[in-house]
Amino acid sequence: MTIIRLIFLSIVRRGGKALPILLGFILCWTTFFSLVTLSDSATEAASSIAARSGQPLFITPKREQVSFSFAGVTIAPDIAVKETYLPADIVEKMQVLGAVLPKLVTTGQVAGKKVLLTGARLDDEMKYKATWTLRGALPQPGDFLAGSKAAEILGLKPGKSLALKLPSGSILPGTVSATLQETGGPEDQLLFIDLRRLQEVLGKEDVLTFIEVPPGQTETNNVQTVQELLGPTVTVSKAADAQSSRLELAGSLRRFTFLVGLMVMTISSLLLFVTTANSVAERKSEMGIYHVLGFSQRSVKRIILGEGMVLAGIGALVGALLGFGLAFFLLPWVGSEDLSLSFPVSSVLFGVTAAMLLALVSGLWPASRASKLDPVEAFRQM
Amino acid sequence: MSVLVKTDQISKGYGLGENKVTALQEINLSVPERSFLALVGPSGSGKTTLLTLLGGLNRPDRGTLWIDDIDVYGLSGEKMADFRREYIGFVFQQFHLMPYLTALENVMLPLAVKKMAVQEQRRRAIALLERVGLAGKEHRLPHQLSGGEQERVAIARAIVNKPPLILADEPTGALDSQMGEQIMELFQELHRDGLTIIMVTHNLDYLRYVSQAAYLKDGRLQKVEEISP
Ligand SMILES: Nc1ncnc2c1ncn2[C@@H]1O[C@H](COP(=O)(O)OP(=O)(O)OP(=O)(O)O)[C@@H](O)[C@H]1O
Ligand SMILES: [Mg+2]
Numbered sequence: 001m002t003i004i005r006l007i008f009l010s011i012v013r014r015g016g017k018a019l020p021i022l023l024g025f026i027l028c029w030t031t032f033f034s035l036v037t038l039s040d041s042a043t044e045a046a047s048s049i050a051a052r053s054g055q056p057l058f059i060t061p062k063r064e065q066v067s068f069s070f071a072g073v074t075i076a077p078d079i080a081v082k083e084t085y086l087p088a089d090i091v092e093k094m095q096v097l098g099a100v101l102p103k104l105v106t107t108g109q110v111a112g113k114k115v116l117l118t119g120a121r122l123d124d125e126m127k128y129k130a131t132w133t134l135r136g137a138l139p140q141p142g143d144f145l146a147g148s149k150a151a152e153i154l155g156l157k158p159g160k161s162l163a164l165k166l167p168s169g170s171i172l173p174g175t176v177s178a179t180l181q182e183t184g185g186p187e188d189q190l191l192f193i194d195l196r197r198l199q200e201v202l203g204k205e206d207v208l209t210f211i212e213v214p215p216g217q218t219e220t221n222n223v224q225t226v227q228e229l230l231g232p233t234v235t236v237s238k239a240a241d242a243q244s245s246r247l248e249l250a251g252s253l254r255r256f257t258f259l260v261g262l263m264v265m266t267i268s269s270l271l272l273f274v275t276t277a278n279s280v281a282e283r284k285s286e287m288g289i290y291h292v293l294g295f296s297q298r299s300v301k302r303i304i305l306g307e308g309m310v311l312a313g314i315g316a317l318v319g320a321l322l323g324f325g326l327a328f329f330l331l332p333w334v335g336s337e338d339l340s341l342s343f344p345v346s347s348v349l350f351g352v353t354a355a356m357l358l359a360l361v362s363g364l365w366p367a368s369r370a371s372k373l374d375p376v377e378a379f380r381q382m
Numbered sequence: 383m384s385v386l387v388k389t390d391q392i393s394k395g396y397g398l399g400e401n402k403v404t405a406l407q408e409i410n411l412s413v414p415e416r417s418f419l420a421l422v423g424p425s426g427s428g429k430t431t432l433l434t435l436l437g438g439l440n441r442p443d444r445g446t447l448w449i450d451d452i453d454v455y456g457l458s459g460e461k462m463a464d465f466r467r468e469y470i471g472f473v474f475q476q477f478h479l480m481p482y483l484t485a486l487e488n489v490m491l492p493l494a495v496k497k498m499a500v501q502e503q504r505r506r507a508i509a510l511l512e513r514v515g516l517a518g519k520e521h522r523l524p525h526q527l528s529g530g531e532q533e534r535v536a537i538a539r540a541i542v543n544k545p546p547l548i549l550a551d552e553p554t555g556a557l558d559s560q561m562g563e564q565i566m567e568l569f570q571e572l573h574r575d576g577l578t579i580i581m582v583t584h585n586l587d588y589l590r591y592v593s594q595a596a597y598l599k600d601g602r603l604q605k606v607e608e609i610s611p
Contacts, residue, residue, distance in 0.1 A: 001500070002494055006494055009482060009483060013483075014482050289480060291439065291463070291466075292437075292466070292472045293467065293491060294466035294543075295467075295494075295495050296495070297460065297463070299495050
């Protein structure tokens with residue numbers, strides 16, 4: 001016989017007595033761990049998407065008018081009414097920091113339908129837009145590239161020729177060399193052409209509408225760094241896009257999980273305190289036997305605390321496994337299917353340790369009270 | 383023969399002020415090694431009180447107790463527990479077994495706080511259960527044993543630590559006379575093997591098993607007589 005074996009026998013053989021508290025623990029920790037698993041997965045998914053597609057910066061001219069938004073970023077008040085441009089030399093300034101994707105935007109008409117025509121360095125765009133997949137041949141200067149939606153609406157196919165009417169009334173002819181597969185981003189709506197060519201056609205060789213800085217170009221794509229470099233005449237902003245709202249959601253799920261964790265800990269220590277205090281009263285005669293057999297107060301305390309700690313540990317462990325299982329079922333309900341679950345080993349280890357420490361702390365007072373029972377008192381109750 | 387247990391002027395009362403009950407008054411008792419002493423007296427005469435005091439389960443209001451030349455009441459709480467474990471085996475009328483431990487586990491229980499290999503614990507406990515006539519019933523829980531069998535388990539548990547002194551409070555009180563005789567025979571054997579036994583009993587028939595009888599009345603020790611076999 002050892003103290004540890006004694007603890008296990010008292011839990012196992014008196015199963016019925018230990019069951020309610022064990023169930024309480026399991027319930028608490030199942031809730032907690034399902035949330036931990038879900039928020040871990042959500043965070044991981046959000047940050048991996050963010051890492052894959054990144055968050056570009058946008059550099060636009062400063063202006064006072066009411067703005068209109070493009071890709072979640074303010075670009076121009078109304079391009080048709082009053083056009084504001086960036087000086088093209090900003091591109092050189094920005095090149096100190098890394099690659100940039102300068103763009104010039106204008107409106108146009110194809111067969112009577114309005115479209116936004118964007119002049120861009122298409123080779124560079126292809127290089128930095130991981131989500132871009134071409135259908136057709138790589139565009140040469142003079143060729144058009146159509147976003148999926150634009151192609152659908154305008155009836156464009158790779159190889160088809162096209163006459164685009166510019167705001168000035170002149171016609172810009174060319175061939176659609178390729179279309180883009182749908183990305184879910186702003187490019188779906190756009191028609192692209194080589195930047196230099198558009199600048200020449202419009203007679204705006206020295207200006208740009210905005211500059212996109214692809215992710216990973218400046219050290220942290222830090223808005224402030226770029227703003228300081230370029231001065232107050234331009235606006236530097238980050239896209240408030242789907243990725244960042246995903247990250248935000250994951251963040252609030254984390255905070256909620258943290259709160260639930262605190263609640264779980266409070267509830268389980270209360271549970272433990274009450275049951276330890278009660279069971280000590282119920283088991284007075286056993287305490288008497290321990291005294292009579294010459295167990296020291298320290299040994300008796302160890303037995304009582306040990307029982308609580310073992311129950312708490314088992315509760316946390318089973319709760320972790322059930323919680324993980326529950327998270328698996330809840331997954332489609334809270335997020336998209338591409339969330340993948342990973343078993344949070346470190347959280348489980350932390351939880352089991354925390355549960356056992358809590359059991360130790362909340363059992364201290366009842367246990368020491370039990371161990372101090374007057375031996376004769378205890379033994380007369382028998 | 384040397385003296386194992388010696389008390390000097392032990393007095394004990396319960397309660398406070400007007401409600402104070404004097405349970406024992408100035409008990410001077412000396413028990414030689416290897417004796418089998420019966421504590422006899424009417425109900426309420428203080429037998430159980432004296433037994434708990436002799437076992438260090440309780441402290442007197444006044445007086446001193448030496449066991450094997452140790453001043454028992456001079457020991458601190460932890461030391462007193464160690465002392466009980468090493469020197470004394472208790473047996474009670476109510477058998478006081480742990481209900482969720484088997485006979486074998488109950489006998490091994492006192493060894494849980496000793497540094498003894500589990501194999502050695504088992505070996506010792508099985509031998510003792512065989513000795514008290516419970517071979518083959520080692521793995522029964524207390525409620526699967528008769529009263530007499532439970533009492534035997536309690537006796538085996540009391541001697542598993544090889545204490546020199548056994549204190550028994552009416553160990554036959556809950557048993558029918560046939561089982562009572564069997565338990566008395568077991569104690570007699572333990573006595574012959576060299577244990578010192580102090581036993582409370584109501585049954586004067588059982589005095590034929592003992593070597594001495596001490597008579598208590600109203601908390602006072604009336605007389606101690608030798609009983610020749
Ligand atoms: N915990 C207690 N509180 C108050 N009085 C007590 C307590 N324990 C015993 N007494 C009193 O002390 C006296 C001696 O009691 P004790 O139990 O020692 O008697 P006993 O000889 O063992 O009696 P019995 O043969 O009935 O077991 C009795 O008057 C009893 O009422
Ligand atoms: Mg009594």
